Amino acid sequence: MSEQINLLEKLRLGDEGALRQAYLEHRSAFLRWATAITNAQEQDLLDFYQETLIIFYQNLSMGKIQHLDRGVAPYLFGIGKKLLLNRWLRVTREISLDPTDVLFLQQIDIPSNDTIDEEWKITFKKAMALLNENCRRILEWFYYHDCSIEVICERMGYSSEEVTRVTKMRCLKKLREIISSVHIAGA
Amino acid sequence: MDLNDAEILLIKNFLHKRMTPAEEQAFNARVDTDTEFRSEVDFYTNMFATLRDQERDRLKKMLEEVEQANFPKQSKRPTWGKWLAILLGLAVLAWFLFWRNTKATNEERFFVEYFKPYENTVQVITRSPQTNVEQAWQYYDQGKYALAAAQFSQMKATDKNADSEFFEAMALMAAGNTERAIPLFERMESDSLSHKYQQPARWYLALAFLRTGKLNDFKKMSEKVKATPNHFNADKMNALNEQMTGH
Structure with missing residues (x-):
C-alpha cells in the first residue's frame, strides 16, 4: 500500500518515470476489462488505455484529483467508462453504472472536444517553437501546469517573484508578436 | 488589452475548472458583454488547449515507447x-x-491416339443372348465395357479361359479401370506362360502404364513389344516412342 501511495505522490509531482511504472502495473487488468466490453482491435485498445492513463496523469499532476480513496485502478476504470460513454470506442456490452458510480464519474474530469481552429494550433506551435527555452517553460508552467509565480521563480532560480512576473509578461508579449507575424506570413 | 493579476487568475481558474457556479456566472456575463475580455479569454483558451494537446502527444509517444519496449510486436x-x-x-x-x-x-493424348479396344474375334453375337457368356460379348461389342468386365469376371469362376481373361482385362481398361487391368495383362504377357494373348497383352500393358503415368514400366514394356518377334504393333510402338521422345 505504501508503494501505491509513493507512486501516487510521484505522479502528482509530474514524475514521468512513475507514469511508465503505472502503465505497466495496470495495463493487463485494463485491457482485460476493455476487451470484455468492446470488440475493438488490439491497437485501438492500447490507444484507449494510453489515452485513459494520460488523462489520469494530467488530472493528477494538475491537482484535479485530491483524493484517491478507492485507489488508482477504480479511477482509471472510471475515466475509461467516461470515455466509453462519450463514444471513444464502440461498446458491445452495456456499461453497468450504479448510483455511486454515477457520482464518482461526475467528479472525474475529462477534456472536452475543443473546437479550436487547426490552423491556429499550427500557428501557435510554430510560435512556441520560436521562443527561447526559458520562455516556453515559464508559459507552460504558468498557464498549463498552473504553477504559481512563486514556484516558477524557485524553479528558474530568478532573484525575485517580480523578475519572474516581468519575464513571464515579456515572454507572453513575444509569443503574441510571433503569432501575429507567423499568421501574417502565412496569410 | 493588458490584464491585471486578478483577471489572469480569473482566466486560469476558468481554464482549470475551479470556479464556483456564482463565479462562473459572473465570468460568462463579462465574456458576453466585454469584447476585449472575450478576445483575451479566447486567446488563453486556445493556448491552453494547444498546450494540452502538445503535452498529450508527447506523453502518448512516451507510452507507445514503453509499450514497444515491454511488449514488442513481431x-x-x-x-x-x-x-x-x-x-x-x-x-x-x-x-x-x-x-x-x-x-x-x-500422356493422355498419346493414350487416346493409340488405344483402341481389341476387336472381338471370338464370339459371334446373337440378337438375343441366352447365356452369361453371350451377354458378356454383347456388352463388349456394344461398348458397355464396365458391364462386360463384370460378366467376364463372373465367367472366370465357372469357365476360366484365355478369351474371358483377356477380354475382362480389355473391358476393364476400356472402361477406364486401368489399374485393375494391369495385373491381368502382366500375368498374360509373362514369357513363362505363352498365353494366347501374350502379344496384345504386352501392347495394352504398355499403354496401361502410359495412361497411369508409370513411364519406366512403359519404357520397359515398350522395349519388350519391339523385341517380340513379329509383334503386330511393333511399328506403332516405334511411332509412339518417337512421338514421346519428340516432346
Missing part, C-alpha cells in the same frame, strides 16, 4: 527476403504444376 509483414522466398516458392510450384499438367496431357 512484424507481421514479411521482410524482402521472405517475399523473395515466397515468390521463388510460387514460381517453382507454378512450374511444377505446369510441367505435371503438360506431361499428363501429353
Whole structure:
C-alpha cells in the first residue's frame, strides 16, 4: 500500500518515470476489462488505455484529483467508462453504472472536444517553437501546469517573484508578436 | 488589452475548472458583454488547449515507447527476403504444376491416339443372348465395357479361359479401370506362360502404364513389344516412342 501511495505522490509531482511504472502495473487488468466490453482491435485498445492513463496523469499532476480513496485502478476504470460513454470506442456490452458510480464519474474530469481552429494550433506551435527555452517553460508552467509565480521563480532560480512576473509578461508579449507575424506570413 | 493579476487568475481558474457556479456566472456575463475580455479569454483558451494537446502527444509517444519496449510486436509483414522466398516458392510450384499438367496431357493424348479396344474375334453375337457368356460379348461389342468386365469376371469362376481373361482385362481398361487391368495383362504377357494373348497383352500393358503415368514400366514394356518377334504393333510402338521422345 505504501508503494501505491509513493507512486501516487510521484505522479502528482509530474514524475514521468512513475507514469511508465503505472502503465505497466495496470495495463493487463485494463485491457482485460476493455476487451470484455468492446470488440475493438488490439491497437485501438492500447490507444484507449494510453489515452485513459494520460488523462489520469494530467488530472493528477494538475491537482484535479485530491483524493484517491478507492485507489488508482477504480479511477482509471472510471475515466475509461467516461470515455466509453462519450463514444471513444464502440461498446458491445452495456456499461453497468450504479448510483455511486454515477457520482464518482461526475467528479472525474475529462477534456472536452475543443473546437479550436487547426490552423491556429499550427500557428501557435510554430510560435512556441520560436521562443527561447526559458520562455516556453515559464508559459507552460504558468498557464498549463498552473504553477504559481512563486514556484516558477524557485524553479528558474530568478532573484525575485517580480523578475519572474516581468519575464513571464515579456515572454507572453513575444509569443503574441510571433503569432501575429507567423499568421501574417502565412496569410 | 493588458490584464491585471486578478483577471489572469480569473482566466486560469476558468481554464482549470475551479470556479464556483456564482463565479462562473459572473465570468460568462463579462465574456458576453466585454469584447476585449472575450478576445483575451479566447486567446488563453486556445493556448491552453494547444498546450494540452502538445503535452498529450508527447506523453502518448512516451507510452507507445514503453509499450514497444515491454511488449514488442513481431512484424507481421514479411521482410524482402521472405517475399523473395515466397515468390521463388510460387514460381517453382507454378512450374511444377505446369510441367505435371503438360506431361499428363501429353500422356493422355498419346493414350487416346493409340488405344483402341481389341476387336472381338471370338464370339459371334446373337440378337438375343441366352447365356452369361453371350451377354458378356454383347456388352463388349456394344461398348458397355464396365458391364462386360463384370460378366467376364463372373465367367472366370465357372469357365476360366484365355478369351474371358483377356477380354475382362480389355473391358476393364476400356472402361477406364486401368489399374485393375494391369495385373491381368502382366500375368498374360509373362514369357513363362505363352498365353494366347501374350502379344496384345504386352501392347495394352504398355499403354496401361502410359495412361497411369508409370513411364519406366512403359519404357520397359515398350522395349519388350519391339523385341517380340513379329509383334503386330511393333511399328506403332516405334511411332509412339518417337512421338514421346519428340516432346
